[in-house]
Each structure stands twice: as structure tokens, then as C-alpha cells.
Amino acid sequence: MANLTAQRWQAIQTNDACQDGRFFYGVTSTGIFCRPSCHSRLPRPEHLKLFLTAEAALTAGFRPCKRCRPTGQPVTATEWVTEIDRIIATHYAESLTLAELAQLAHGAPYYLHHVYQQQTGQTPLATLKQVRLQQAQQLLRTTTQPISEIAQACGFQSAAYFSTCFKQVFGQTPRRFR
Ligand SMILES: [Zn+2]
Numbered sequence: 001m002a003n004l005t006a007q008r009w010q011a012i013q014t015n016d017a018c019q020d021g022r023f024f025y026g027v028t029s030t031g032i033f034c035r036p037s038c039h040s041r042l043p044r045p046e047h048l049k050l051f052l053t054a055e056a057a058l059t060a061g062f063r064p065c066k067r068c069r070p071t072g073q074p075v076t077a078t079e080w081v082t083e084i085d086r087i088i089a090t091h092y093a094e095s096l097t098l099a100e101l102a103q104l105a106h107g108a109p110y111y112l113h114h115v116y117q118q119q120t121g122q123t124p125l126a127t128l129k130q131v132r133l134q135q136a137q138q139l140l141r142t143t144t145q146p147i148s149e150i151a152q153a154c155g156f157q158s159a160a161y162f163s164t165c166f167k168q169v170f171g172q173t174p175r176r177f178r
Helices: 006-013 054-059 077-091 098-104 109-120 124-142 147-153 159-170
Strands: 024-027 032-034 048-051
Touching: 024 054, 032 054, 048 054, 077 098, 077 109, 077 124, 098 109, 098 124, 109 124, 124 147, 124 159, 147 159
Parallel strands: none
Antiparallel strands: 024 032, 024 048
């Protein structure tokens, strides 16, 4: 691992392409690593781990960023979809928009939507809703939590919206299901 010097931190902040190839930075909160010039959201310095080679970052368990492709190889569509699914599974409880999802997955929203749909036959937001409803079903089955709390815990803006989505997919209201 390499040290976060003032010069390197500066390079990350300014997306300095001159430093590309000299070091790579992994972000512990996302598990993704980038080139200094990457235009992804600026990480917090305490989440950074620096490496002198892409191999070292891979060995340390970081995945290459889709946007700046630090290994020089394109991330395949399949790998990207796996990554998007992982993000959905981790963040479904938050109010996740396509733009936020794209930022977490290091890609442009339209492109992400397109690739995801092409690979899986459904949109990323449809998958997000599916994951939320599955989690809700699980909670209805295994807990006595009020419906409104379950709705919130699964990322639905309101209990009413949750009930509508639930009924659409499962043919009955959450209350009846329980
Ligand atoms: Zn990047």
C-alpha cells in the first residue's frame, strides 16, 4: 500500500490525469478502485487506500471502477450487472433514484439503464422494487412490525404506496398477506 501524500490527495481532488498509472486509489466504503483522473464522486480521505499498481488493488479485494477502468480492461456488462445488483441489495432501504444508483455504480444513468435492461430483460428500478417487495414479504412473514414501519424499512415513501405496489405484484394487500 502507498501513502496518501498531499500531492496524491491533490491529484485525486483535481482529477489529475498526469498521475494516472503512478498510483491507484481504492475507496473502502464502495470497494471500488480508480485512477487519479476518475470523475467519480470525491471520496472522503479516511476511506482511501492507495496502491502503486492495479494488481495490488485487485489483490486487496477492490473491484475496478466502471467509469475510469483502472485495469485498462473494460468491465464486462455481466460484471457490471452483478455490481448493480449488489448495490441494489445493499441500498434498497434508501430512497434510491436511477441517478444515485448510477453514481454508486460509476456510470451514466441512461447507459446503466440500457445495459441493465439488455442483460436482464428488466429495468434496474423494476429490480429495485422487486427486491424491496421481497424484503417486505419476508418481514411480514417473520415479524410483527407495523405495516408502516415495514414500508419504511424497505424503502417505500409511504405505507399507501407500499400497499399499492404489494397488491399489484402479489394480488393482495400486505395486511391480508400477513
Ligand atoms: Zn473510477
